Amino acid sequence: MNRDLEPNPPGPSMVKAVDEMIRNLEQISADPAIIGKCPGLPGVVLDKILATCVERDGPEYAKVARDYESLRADYLKALVMHPVGRALAALAVGSSGVELMERGRPPATVAEVRSRRAGQTRSRRQSFNCHHIVPKSVRPHTDTVSINHPTNFVVAKTTRRGLDQSENPHHLWHSLFLHPQTHNAPAEPHPVYVIRPLFPFYPPITQGFRSVEELRSKLAQLGAPTLPEVWENRILEFSKATQHKAYSVPKEFHEITRLFGDLYKNLNKDPELNRQLRASLAEKASRLAADFLPAGAYLNGKQLPANHTIKTIVPIIASQQKLETVVKPSATTRKRQSRKLVTTQPQPQLNPQKV
């Protein structure tokens, strides 16, 4: 049995919501130069929201988590049905990623298959996860954010290769920005700065584009729709910011892991030194986050003082756009039934389908 081959189209409310998400992203800034403002974190802004923490054992949190699971497939299908979403998907996750999304699954691309002489065949897959920009663990005190609305989703690369997390921006957002701000957070409404990518996929490209002609030619090769000018400009700016190479999470953000590896192996048998290491790691993580966040932000429960200065500038916005659409899990998603998967043996595709 398998859910992949479900032909059900996404519900109309989801289609409208994805369109709203694309429009909202376009409206964040008309100036494509915003993309390269922070070369280490290109194509993202910090979105300031006022929020409180959600009671994790309460029904509100459970409902948000349950609704998300029933919405996700519809969201992925609607995203690749939208002409802009489809072109951006083709650039970010390739044609096989688009095919998976059409079936309601997050994109994952097979990177390599290997067999040992005596042993089973293994495949390595590059994976993407659907990330909540404003985490489910906080309750936004504004009507511009809805946790399970497409405006709060981004499909983010989550590939990990050993200790190398350079292809895992998703983890960086959690460990550097979200966790320190929600850990020990105050109970009353307080500012939370969330990473909001300016693309529905992150990173938005897997190769550099030096000219609009090059970009258009790639889209044509993929059989994807052309992009409106505002998106072409954003892609070109992103490519410029990454020096026309595939995006990598900067090495300085891996420093915590290196510090851990250097110290922990020698200290791990001494409880007191271990406690010190733990404290120094927490402090280091907070310092890293503080380089990006303004005065007034909370890190590990402590507010950054009024005289705090930002060291690394990521553009800060405060979303003002009220949501026009509401999404609900489609009836087909909630009631879907098991079906047998027919395909089990590889069949060569002589005419691969374009996206």
Added chain:
Amino acid sequence: MPLNRRYIKELSDMFVDDLTRSDYYRQLDAPQRHDLDDRLRSEAEQGYFPLVPGAENQDLARLAFALADELNIRLPETLVDILRQIDGFVANGVTMYGVDGDLRDDQFDAVPGLVAENSYHWASYPETIEKYLFIGDADLWHFAIELGTGNPVVLHKGTLTEAHRFASLEELVDDMLHQALGYFDDTPEYLEADSTDYSAGFHFSRS
């Protein structure tokens, strides 16, 4: 207790299907493609689940040594039993960690490794050091073993607070497989037999 073999079979079918649709497969030349098809067919005939291998003893021994040496933790026997059946996977936004690629003879890092991922999580979230052995994650959750008690637990990804506790590691991994296969709504097989018996835990992905 074995994992739900129906889920593993479905995951294997899904991976083989994904492979045949992939740009990687399409770009292989014909002999390479035939060779790969033959190998996968042969593995299926031998009773294996193609592209969802279990860990080999030699790799498990190296993993146990690395976890003790680098993270000062013992590889739980229950996890060894699971890894023998399924050495990690990445599907549908759900990841189960496996034996690290650099511990294997061929150095092939097919899935995120237990040593590397725990080093990273412990470094990023110091409050989890020696408290949890992380075994996987999804969009919303971290899956882990609480080291003090041996209990399999699910943690909220945003806050690292506990969301659910399973009665056994097999149940937790079955639930990960359940989510990886996209079963968010149907009654799982092990509850179908007695729909009122939730004493061994409940299906987390349905919670």
